[in-house]
Amino acid sequence: MKINAGEIRVGMLLEYKNDLWQVLKTQHVKPGKGGAFAQVEMKSLNKNTKLNERFRSSETVEKASLEEMTFNYLYSDEANYFFMDPKTFEQIEIKKETVGDKGKLLTENLEVSVSFYNENPISIELPNQVECKIETTDVAIKGQTVSSSYKPATLGNGLSIQVPPFIETGDKIILDTRNLEYVKKI
Structure with missing residues (x-):
């Protein structure tokens, strides 16, 4: 499916130069002199290489159909x-x-x-939220009542995240898979 260069967004997959590219960054530039263009940083899914490319606003690119x-x-x-x-x-x-x-x-x-x-x-x-078990975590320091105080914890799958002070070893929590942040205790 052909799309205009102005419609390119981060995360899209494009067919370009006989390869499949994932868009990492995109910036739309309108210089004082000349036509507008899109500066796009892409990563090849097959060769694992990066490419910086400039597309004029009037150009079209092939969006990969998934x-x-x-x-x-x-x-x-x-x-x-x-x-x-x-x-x-x-x-x-x-x-x-x-x-x-x-x-x-x-x-x-x-x-x-x-x-x-x-x-x-x-x-x-992945689904936006998954259930995880706390393998180990530090003991909360008594009197530490600042609401933004988080402590490190290791999950059963080996990931390290930050959790609130009331979470203890063995607790089950909900984890946001998009940013690997604690959501709530189960």
């Missing part, structure tokens, strides 16, 4: 994560490099959205 499907997480091995389609029970595997740090938040039967490009999985989207 197919999204829902899968349930099953398990992982040294190199891959395995997912199952809840309707057809078909299994797919996705390389750990493709999933990245989101893989630490995967729990058995967690429902995720997988994006496919030309029938190849290229990214996964």
Whole structure:
């Protein structure tokens, strides 16, 4: 699908120079002299390289058409994560490099959205909030009543986050997967 350069947004996937690019940064510039343009920083999903490109406002670029499907997480091995389609029970595997740090938040039967490009999985989207267990955390200091005082905690999956002082080891919490922040205690 062709879009104008002015419609490029961060996170979009573009087909450009026979490759698939994810937009990391975009800046629309209107210089005093000459026409407006979009300065776009992109990362290749196949070659893992970056590219800075300038598109004039009148230019069009090809937005990649992705197919999204829902899968349930099953398990992982040294190199891959395995997912199952809840309707057809078909299994797919996705390389750990493709999933990245989101893989630490995967729990058995967690429902995720997988994006496919030309029938190849290229990214996964976790639910906005997941349940986690606090593995270890420091003891709250008595008399520390400042509302913004947070303490470090380690989750069962190995991630380190900041939690309020009333959270203790063994508590279950809700974690926001977009910014890895504490939401609430269960």
